[in-house]
Amino acid sequence: MSAICDSTRIVVKVGTSTLTYPTGHLNIRRIERLVTVLSDLKNAGKEVILVTSGAIGVGAGKLMMHQKPSDMPTKQACAALGQSELMYIYDKYFSEYNHNAAQVLLTRDIIEDSVRKENVTNTIERLLSLSVIPIINENDTVSTEEIEFGDNDTLSAIVASIASADLLIILSDIDGFYTSDPRKNKDATLIPLVTHLDADTFAAAGTKGTEFGTGGMTTKLHAAQICMEQNIAMVLLNGSRPDQLYDLFDGKSVGTLFQKTEQEECICQN
Ligand SMILES: Nc1ncnc2c1ncn2[C@@H]1O[C@H](COP(=O)(O)OP(=O)(O)O)[C@@H](O)[C@H]1O
Numbered sequence: 001m002s003a004i005c006d007s008t009r010i011v012v013k014v015g016t017s018t019l020t021y022p023t024g025h026l027n028i029r030r031i032e033r034l035v036t037v038l039s040d041l042k043n044a045g046k047e048v049i050l051v052t053s054g055a056i057g058v059g060a061g062k063l064m065m066h067q068k069p070s071d072m073p074t075k076q077a078c079a080a081l082g083q084s085e086l087m088y089i090y091d092k093y094f095s096e097y098n099h100n101a102a103q104v105l106l107t108r109d110i111i112e113d114s115v116r117k118e119n120v121t122n123t124i125e126r127l128l129s130l131s132v133i134p135i136i137n138e139n140d141t142v143s144t145e146e147i148e149f150g151d152n153d154t155l156s157a158i159v160a161s162i163a164s165a166d167l168l169i170i171l172s173d174i175d176g177f178y179t180s181d182p183r184k185n186k187d188a189t190l191i192p193l194v195t196h197l198d199a200d201t202f203a204a205a206g207t208k209g210t211e212f213g214t215g216g217m218t219t220k221l222h223a224a225q226i227c228m229e230q231n232i233a234m235v236l237l238n239g240s241r242p243d244q245l246y247d248l249f250d251g252k253s254v255g256t257l258f259q260k261t262e263q264e265e266c267i268c269q270n
């Protein structure tokens with residue numbers, strides 16, 4: 001079991017609720033801070049892969065919709081519109097630190113189709129060897145699974161697995177995994193370390209917290225399950241404070257760490 005601070009290849013997933021205001025428009029200050037911290041970690045020698053949600057929310061914001069669209073074609077249209085805005089912003093801020101960012105749009109079937117899997121692996125490996133930051137989202141035009149289930153969390157775990165990452169960091173709008181949804185239960189307490197997943201763990205996970213979030217805690221646990229099966233550590237952190245990434249690599253306990261101990265088996269939940 002390696003220490004978090006020794007992780008060199010890291011996947012960072014950021015959710016819609018972290019990237020956007022309740023209006024649906026981009027939270028520019030937060031994105032700028034996140035890009036600054038990721039650029040700094042890259043300068044320190046980490047290989048960084050960013051999995052970003054937010055395309056639908058940003059597209060809806062651009063079209064002045066005050067609620068996330070409910071029908072699939074409008075969601076897909078919003079994703080297509082918002083994705084280019086997202087990439088524009090990431091490219092602009094990463095460029096300020098002399099880092100190159102590349103757009104990679106994926107569908108979840110990359111793990112089932114060996115040819116596609118190899119193509120994705122090769123592309124990510126070559127981008128990293130060229131010192132480029134892959135910025136990954138679901139291709140919402142050709143696949144609707146993540147839109148339906150809000151499952152970029154699972155996609156980020158699949159990416160961590162395919163890229164043989166040491167660590168997946170999921171940035172959300174909450175400080176970590178609690179004994180129950182703290183928005184609904186004021187007595188809920190933060191769980192700093194989860195070493196195995198069982199039915200009780202999944203029972204503690206509730207649905208999304210805000211209008212623009214989608215997966216809620218269940219999809220984050222599914223991501224943790226994939227990571228733990230691959231012996232990849234996963235940390236759930238509050239994305240409103242990207243500086244916490246420094247604390248994490250300084251060895252401080254922040255958020256919730258999901259890491260299987262060597263003796264323990266991950267109990268799967270289907
Ligand atoms: N046990 C739990 N611990 C923490 N948060 C929980 C839990 N159960 C449900 N939630 C909810 O999950 C939300 C995060 O998921 P989501 O709204 O999909 O955000 P994101 O856009 O970051 O994926 C939190 O705001 C919280 O309300």
Ligand SMILES: N[C@@H](CCC(=O)OP(=O)(O)O)C(=O)O
Nearest residue numbers: 016053054055056150152215
């Ligand atoms: N591809 C979609 C991702 C949807 C999704 O999983 O959102 P989130 O729950 O905020 O991670 C988008 O960019 O809006």
